[in-house]
Amino acid sequence: MARTSAIVILLLALASFSQNELVVSGHSICQKTSSGADRPHSVTITEFGAVGDGVTLNTKAFINAMYYLTSFADKGGAKLFIPAGKWLTGSFILVSHITLWLDKDAVILGSMISDNWPVIDPLPSYGRGRELPGGRHRSLIHGSNLTDVVITGDNGTIDGQGIIWWNWFHSGMLNYTRPHMVELIDSKDVVISNLTFLNSPFWNIHPVYCSQVVVQNVTIIAPLDSPNTDGINPDSSDNVCIEDCYIRTGDDLIAIKSGWDRYGIDFARPSTNITIHRLIGETNVSAGIAIGSEMSGGVSEIFAKDIQIFNSKRGIAVKTSLGRGGYVRAVYISGVTLKNVQVAIEFNGQYGEHPDETYDPQALPKILEVTIHNVTGDNVTVAGHLEGIKGDDFLNICLSDINLRVTSGSPWRCSYVGGFSDFVSPDTCRPLKRKIYPESNCYLLSNNLRSVSIPNRIPRWKSW
Numbered sequence: 001m002a003r004t005s006a007i008v009i010l011l012l013a014l015a016s017f018s019q020n021e022l023v024v025s026g027h028s029i030c031q032k033t034s035s036g037a038d039r040p041h042s043v044t045i046t047e048f049g050a051v052g053d054g055v056t057l058n059t060k061a062f063i064n065a066m067y068y069l070t071s072f073a074d075k076g077g078a079k080l081f082i083p084a085g086k087w088l089t090g091s092f093i094l095v096s097h098i099t100l101w102l103d104k105d106a107v108i109l110g111s112m113i114s115d116n117w118p119v120i121d122p123l124p125s126y127g128r129g130r131e132l133p134g135g136r137h138r139s140l141i142h143g144s145n146l147t148d149v150v151i152t153g154d155n156g157t158i159d160g161q162g163i164i165w166w167n168w169f170h171s172g173m174l175n176y177t178r179p180h181m182v183e184l185i186d187s188k189d190v191v192i193s194n195l196t197f198l199n200s201p202f203w204n205i206h207p208v209y210c211s212q213v214v215v216q217n218v219t220i221i222a223p224l225d226s227p228n229t230d231g232i233n234p235d236s237s238d239n240v241c242i243e244d245c246y247i248r249t250g251d252d253l254i255a256i257k258s259g260w261d262r263y264g265i266d267f268a269r270p271s272t273n274i275t276i277h278r279l280i281g282e283t284n285v286s287a288g289i290a291i292g293s294e295m296s297g298g299v300s301e302i303f304a305k306d307i308q309i310f311n312s313k314r315g316i317a318v319k320t321s322l323g324r325g326g327y328v329r330a331v332y333i334s335g336v337t338l339k340n341v342q343v344a345i346e347f348n349g350q351y352g353e354h355p356d357e358t359y360d361p362q363a364l365p366k367i368l369e370v371t372i373h374n375v376t377g378d379n380v381t382v383a384g385h386l387e388g389i390k391g392d393d394f395l396n397i398c399l400s401d402i403n404l405r406v407t408s409g410s411p412w413r414c415s416y417v418g419g420f421s422d423f424v425s426p427d428t429c430r431p432l433k434r435k436i437y438p439e440s441n442c443y444l445l446s447n448n449l450r451s452v453s454i455p456n457r458i459p460r461w462k463s464w
């Protein structure tokens with residue numbers, strides 16, 4: 001009898017671990033921005049001559065629409081409505097105070113001709129294109145120095161048709177770094193929501209040097225073996241909130257970054273105050289939530305809660321290298337469920353990958369105050385690979401309430417790390433064995449873990 005009910009509970013648990021739908025329960029924690037739904041003016045892309053047959057190239061229609069929409073900037077902004085259809089286009093640039101709205105069954109298709117993706121300068125915090133020296137192809141949907149921009153709809157689709165780019169990548173035919181799907185530079189008050197992103201050539205959503213960004217209720221899909229199709233990469237950006245996303249791609253689902261080696265150190269724009277809430281996803285080669293490896297401008301105040309990662313290489317990863325400089329600190333990740341994951345938690349101080357060979361090996365990244373709390377995992381191969389840098393230990397790494405069903409005989413491997421732990425199973429490695437007590441310097445944790453509910457210790461999460 002007891003055995004039967006245990007099986008029933010297990011089956012219920014498995015059934016509730018839904019692999020294909022968002023568990024949208026409980027309330028939102030992303031601050032709603034006022035903009036978006038109710039623009040006083042609206043135009044439709046067909047008014048600019050666009051044809052939704054999947055064959056006609058509509059770049060000019062998008063450019064003309066954006067030019068026209070600038071005239072509503074001081075009148076509450078305007079909406080560009082994309083109706084059902086397949087709207088083929090090259091890269092185009094958004095303007096401020098607009099809503100790009102994709103109706104149900106509207107698909108914006110990225111052109112499969114590289115000339116339709118102009119080449120632009122590298123980002124100053126990277127010094128060069130991420131995969132090749134020099135410039136980079138401009139993202140399909142691009143914007144710079146914008147304010148009050150909404151990209152949303154009724155689950156319309158943006159399909160980058162990335163296969164052509166992945167083939168150019170594999171056959172060495174790229175001349176410049178591949179384009180992202182959406183990149184917004186130096187912008188604020190941005191909302192990206194209620195859409196599906198398919199087959200990005202490179203990263204999907206890249207806010208860089210941005211502030212006040214909400215990404216909510218998006219589905220991001222690319223083949224599990226597509227190269228570098230990261231989901232959402234906040235980069236040198238602050239006050240970013242990512243919520244209710246389902247992401248299945250060929251690289252990190254969410255990667256928080258801030259520039260590359262000396263370029264990122266000199267540019268010195270950190271990523272800070274980034275919240276990730278209710279993420280579900282799968283990545284065969286990379287991590288559910290990653291920080292780095294480009295983190296040279298610094299990364300701090302990262303909060304993640306309610307994360308479900310399955311069939312993946314890694315759950316949580318912090319990646320860095322000699323030469324990066326910068327820091328990762330004040331990270332709090334809580335409520336993680338893993339299933340069929342090879343490495344639950346990875347810290348990698350030897351990631352490598354440099355923009356050029358002139359990096360300064362004395363530029364040591366500082367990794368400290370990373371708290372990982374309340375993680376359960378089923379069919380996890382290894383609990384933790386925690387590898388800091390010799391002479392530059394990663395400190396105050398705190399693990400609490402972690403319960404993993406691990407298949408490997410040596411669940412933890414740790415070097416050049418230090419910190420604290422409580423209630424970790426399987427038992428953690430020696431550098432983290434000290435118990436968490438009030439002066440432990442664990443970010444947002446101290447003793448009495450069990451008697452006080454965690455969210456109440458965090459003022460900004462009081463409403464959870």
Ligand SMILES: *[C@@H]1O[C@H](CO)[C@@H](O)[C@H](O)[C@H]1NC(C)=O
Nearest residue numbers: 073096144145146147186187
């Ligand atoms: C950015 O936008 C502001 C107004 O919103 C303008 O004053 C400024 O010149 C713009 N900067 C660039 C580099 O375009």
Ligand SMILES: *[C@@H]1O[C@H](CO)[C@@H](O)[C@H](O)[C@H]1NC(C)=O
Nearest residue numbers: 024153154155156194195217
């Ligand atoms: C998510 O988006 C879909 C359409 O894409 C919409 O029907 C649904 O209400 C949205 N959910 C939330 C919580 O916004």
Ligand SMILES: *[C@@H]1O[C@H](CO)[C@@H](O)[C@H](O)[C@H]1NC(C)=O
Nearest residue numbers: 020021022155195196217219
């Ligand atoms: C939106 O469409 C995608 C792909 O068609 C689908 O997988 C997803 O479940 C849809 N999302 C919602 C909220 O309806």
Ligand SMILES: *[C@@H]1O[C@H](CO)[C@@H](O)[C@H](O)[C@H]1NC(C)=O
Nearest residue numbers: 113114115168173174175176
């Ligand atoms: C790279 O440049 C060569 C020579 O101009 C050109 O034939 C090729 O199409 C370019 N590749 C891409 C992906 O644009």
Ligand SMILES: *[C@@H]1O[C@H](CO)[C@@H](O)[C@H](O)[C@H]1NC(C)=O
Nearest residue numbers: 036152191192193194216217
């Ligand atoms: C997403 O769609 C739902 C349903 O239409 C709507 O209530 C919600 O406000 C939308 N969310 C955003 C952030 O646009």
Ligand SMILES: *[C@@H]1O[C@H](CO)[C@@H](O)[C@H](O)[C@H]1NC(C)=O
Nearest residue numbers: 223224225226283284285313
């Ligand atoms: C997942 O990755 C492994 C190792 O890189 C590879 O052998 C396998 O084919 C991949 N599976 C999928 C579905 O891409």
Ligand SMILES: *[C@@H]1O[C@H](CO)[C@@H](O)[C@H](O)[C@H]1NC(C)=O
Nearest residue numbers: 031212238239240241273275
């Ligand atoms: C953190 O970012 C959120 C937006 O995601 C914002 O509402 C909040 O005020 C920010 N907190 C601080 C301390 O700046």
Ligand SMILES: *[C@@H]1O[C@H](CO)[C@@H](O)[C@H](O)[C@H]1NC(C)=O
Nearest residue numbers: 306307334335336337374454
């Ligand atoms: C631990 O995480 C699980 C899964 O997200 C959640 O349901 C549970 O409430 C969390 N427990 C605590 C004490 O935060």
Ligand SMILES: *[C@@H]1O[C@H](CO)[C@@H](O)[C@H](O)[C@H]1NC(C)=O
Nearest residue numbers: 311312339340341342379381
């Ligand atoms: C356990 O996870 C691995 C991937 O890490 C997967 O290949 C294997 O099929 C899983 N086993 C079960 C019983 O689900």
